[in-house]
Amino acid sequence: MSPRADLAIRGAIVIQDGAFARDILVTGGRIAALVESGAASAEEEIDASGLLALPGIVDAHVHFNDPGRADWEGWARGSRAAAAGGTTTVIDMPLNSVPPVLDGPSFDAKRAAGERASVVDFALWGGIVRADPVALGELAERGAVGVKGFMCESGVPELPALPDGGLVAAMRAAADAGLLVALHAEDSALVAEATARVRAAGRRDAAAWAESRPPLVEVRAVARACTAAREAAARLHIVHLAAVEALGAVGAARREGTDVTVETCPHYLVFDEADVARAGPSLKCAPPIRDRANGDGLWRAVSDGRIDLVASDHSPCAPELKARGAGDVFAAWGGVAGAQSLLCALFTEATRRAAGTLDARKIAGFVAWRLATKPAKRFGLWPRKGALVPGADADVVLFDPAREWTLDAEDSLTGGISPYVGRRFRGAVVRTLVRGRTVFREGSVTREAGGRFIPRMEEGARG
Numbered sequence: 143m144s145p146r147a148d149l150a151i152r153g154a155i156v157i158q159d160g161a162f163a164r165d166i167l168v169t170g171g172r173i174a175a176l177v178e179s180g181a182a183s184a185e186e187e188i189d190a191s192g193l194l195a196l197p198g199i200v201d202a203h204v205h206f207n208d209p210g211r212a213d214w215e216g217w218a219r220g221s222r223a224a225a226a227g228g229t230t231t232v233i234d235m236p237l238n239s240v241p242p243v244l245d246g247p248s249f250d251a252k253r254a255a256g257e258r259a260s261v262v263d264f265a266l267w268g269g270i271v272r273a274d275p276v277a278l279g280e281l282a283e284r285g286a287v288g289v290k291g292f293m294c295e296s297g298v299p300e301l302p303a304l305p306d307g308g309l310v311a312a313m314r315a316a317a318d319a320g321l322l323v324a325l326h327a328e329d330s331a332l333v334a335e336a337t338a339r340v341r342a343a344g345r346r347d348a349a350a351w352a353e354s355r356p357p358l359v360e361v362r363a364v365a366r367a368c369t370a371a372r373e374a375a376a377r378l379h380i381v382h383l384a385a386v387e388a389l390g391a392v393g394a395a396r397r398e399g400t401d402v403t404v405e406t407c408p409h410y411l412v413f414d415e416a417d418v419a420r421a422g423p424s425l426k427c428a429p430p431i432r433d434r435a436n437g438d439g440l441w442r443a444v445s446d447g448r449i450d451l452v453a454s455d456h457s458p459c460a461p462e463l464k465a466r467g468a469g470d471v472f473a474a475w476g477g478v479a480g481a482q483s484l485l486c487a488l489f490t491e492a493t494r495r496a497a498g499t500l501d502a503r504k505i506a507g508f509v510a511w512r513l514a515t516k517p518a519k520r521f522g523l524w525p526r527k528g529a530l531v532p533g534a535d536a537d538v539v540l541f542d543p544a545r546e547w548t549l550d551a552e553d554s555l556t557g558g559i560s561p562y563v564g565r566r567f568r569g570a571v572v573r574t575l576v577r578g579r580t581v582f583r584e585g586s587v588t589r590e591a592g593g594r595f596i597p598r599m600e601e602g603a604r605g
């Protein structure tokens with residue numbers, strides 16, 4: 143007879159390679175088994191009847207800014223917002239914390255900050271600013287999921303862009319250290335030229351931001367990134383792709399055998415230039431939000447797999463850094479605070495676009511793949527994360543696909559300004575569990591900390 147489980151989550155439809163009525167048994171923080179309804183016994187029971195059970199969301203791109211700029215948000219606040227949104231693992235970027243995560247000691251400082259205050263589990267990106275084998279080796283040995291570099295100004299002085307002439311050498315050094323390279327792909331020369339032209343015309347309105355970074359900025363940078371990856375034999379991940387035309391170079395690179403994946407963000411899928419004009423600086427980000435036809439094109443690419451995954455690129459700031467852009471968009475901080483809305487924004491958009499042709503279970507499967515399974519696989523966290531299978535961490539989102547709700551300002555947990563406040567959602571997070579412990583339940587975060595650092599698993603250790 144099997145031993146009594148710590149926890150049984152009963153009655154949910156489990157979204158994992160399809161949709162099945164199963165009870166989830168949890169022992170020692172891991173999924174022990176998926177069993178027939180009512181089977182086995184447990185110390186604690188959760189009644190999840192009528193709900194879907196999704197693998198906990200793995201948000202591959204957040205900036206919690208801690209240490210150094212914790213007054214903008216920090217691990218405590220950022221991770222609470224994530225937990226409320228059904229995210230059980232975040233992968234934090236090497237900036238805008240101070241110091242940026244560029245070597246072993248700065249990695250250790252970031253990890254310690256997360257271990258002190260994060261409610262959810264976390265993995266870490268390192269940063270790359272030059273070909274530095276020693277620093278890259280330190281990051282790899284500590285379990286960084288990869289290194290992120292910039293092809294244009296990063297927005298903070300302490301993390302400079304990779305110099306044009308040094309891109310291939312830096313990527314080769316990362317590949318030698320076994321690290322995947324994530325690139326912010328906007329061409330700095332084209333950004334400078336278009337920005338000067340738009341500013342010289344006296345433009346400071348919200349729409350001027352997108353005009354200062356036209357699609358060609360991404361098309362050119364993504365093409366160069368793909369070519370550099372091939373030359374360096376590096377694994378490449380394009381973060382927050384926003385211009386659908388830039389996918390052409392990715393398709394060509396894949397056909398030649400280059401290992402490249404692409405991410406986009408909900409704000410590029412659900413908002414357009416009219417929203418930017420209405421919302422102003424809260425939707426300022428780089429690359430910029432473009433027009434409706436571009437958003438439609440990105441959605442098709444997410445649907446057919448040309449875009450691999452969706453992440454929040456949650457990048458909050460002190461509210462006054464957004465406010466100062468009211469009369470001059472160029473003066474505002476660039477970044478969208480969206481960690482809390484990742485799952486619900488994507489589920490809502492998928493439901494809207496399916497227009498009744500797909501049932502909620504199929505939509506949940508699509509969303510879970512893009513937001514949990516695929517990022518966990520790409521960044522070396524699967525099958526510990528991103529899967530509801532025996533042996534995986536018991537990271538579970540209990541989700542009500544039918545509930546309609548509006549994000550009120552007092553329920554927005556980020557330290558930044560969320561552009562999703564006032565927005566209507568379809569589908570709600572009812573409960574979030576990290577390693578079998580409830581961290582969010584019916585509107586309230588129920589833990590103070592307890593999140594663990596998750597190192598990237600070695601290739602051979604994966605299932």
Ligand SMILES: [Zn+2]
Pocket residue numbers: 203205235455456457
């Ligand atoms: Zn970012």
